[in-house]
Amino acid sequence: MKTSTLILILISSGILFYLALSGFNQLNSAAQAAKSDFNNSSSTTQIVTIQASGNYIQTIDGANLSFDFNKTSNHGVILLPQIGKDKSSFIALEKELNKNNITTLSIDLRGMGETIYPKQMFQFTDQDFISMQNDVDAAANYLKSNNVQLIGFVGASIGANLAFNFASKHNIGKAVLLSPGLSYRGVSIVDDLNQSNGPILLIFASNEDTYAFDSSQKIQDNYTGSLTFVKLQNEGHGANMLDSTSISKIVEFFKK
Template sequence: MKLRRNLLTLAYAWLAGSGWAWAQEPPAPQRVTFTTQDGVKIVGDFYDAGAGGDQKPAFVILLHMYMKDRTSWAPLIPELTRSRISVLAIDLRGHGESTEVVEVTPPADEEEAAQPPDEERETEEETPKGPTGSDLVERVKARDKKVFKAMTEDVWSAYEWLAKSGKVDLARFGLVGASVGCTVAMDYASRDKSVDVVYCLSPGTKYMGLRSGPHIKKLADQAVMLVSNPEERKESEELKKNDENAELNVTLGKNGERDLHGTDMLGKVENLEAEMAGYLTGHLGSPSDPKEMVVGNIKTRVYFKPDMAQAQKLPERVRRWFSSPEEAESRGMKPGGGLPPTPFD
């Protein structure tokens, strides 16, 4: 749970969950593109909830389900932006417009190329080469496990785009996934401890050959919500055994539907979008205080004050922000550069 959460944040989460929100039109989407380190051109829509505000908003990255695309999140986005949460909805590789593969130069710095370790990552994934990425699309249709395993690269690059944009509060970071997008979200969050909250619609124990259990097991210090229909509740219950702190919500459709899956729930489950916005708001917390924020290396699990020399040298790939030393340490980070450990009451 976000350590800086206070009564104001809790009250706002309740208001958002009960359907209250600022009366404002959602921002127009900005179409964005960026290229992953393994050469896939990712396309997404960015919704800036902070335009005209004094403080940068929290943000979430949305990860759709198999054979869908970023447009499947349309019913949710207005509720999020009204709740002052900026949104980056991407087409995962091989889906929607994210089908182009380009030649890239591998980073010279080993740290810039590395993701924090993951024992589930069996081999080095090879991205199919081709001017249009047609092989990539076919491999997705064939449910090629290696392509889905490599989707964490899409999230990594999405974060890097947001960090460079300068438009969001980097210490208030959430992921929302649907179906196999839940697996991708849990995989990523298990290695990036700056993620505050993971919200899952129809998570499974194994999608496209990828197991979620080993990842959710590492999320005990991050908020996790598992939402499923009655027909799939056993999958969520099994996942919850790996993380007793995860929350579980089994829900029916407005007309009693028992089999709504992933983003098909949006617009069809009573108040789901408002409940999602409220939960995310509560766990993303109130705006960060720049005087309290720290920056760390999520690979070595060491954090620094932003003005320290070590902080200036952190590779972009593994540089992440936390709202306070307390939050960083609650996620398994250790103080570096001679900083004393934070005393906890």
């Protein structure tokens, strides 16, 4: 092989290595940036671009979310329902939070209630459920666009998993999880259990709801953050557990 050819090969290899290294550094920087302080970011469109028209919030992938927004202060909570229910399952809780000057935003996730989405729930694949995270992103940005600081979530069942994942990734202070599962339809919380600065958790689960109860116990055993597990008996699943006692606990949790 000629000397000039060898030099060209070495130069080309060096350029390729530099480009590959640059690409890796960019990917690594992006991964670090993904765990952001949502409330202190400068733009309301850091995660998604949202539009609101009438009673709908549009997600980045085109779902139109039906929502109820009650602004009573500049501190707010997002409420995420379980499969088979909609935002109306939180009405009693919303009223009590509002009485205590906590703004609420409840949404119908894609496939639920009055939200407009190309598929019906029975047609969903796991990927459709995973894409519900876009619904949470849009809701969070809607709060920010209305000058409300997101202080926490209330989520039921799969809504609990979605709430925990967003709160863990974006430094949101608190989350109430009603019947969480280690994984619901592909929406897993396992990877975020060891976050060093995860949200303060208030978990409710009822003993006869075996999967949610066992999952809650495993969360308590493995979570590295602060957590309170309220163990109930024969109270059902998700928002079905909301009564005057549990609602009072949730309100006090967010008032602290």
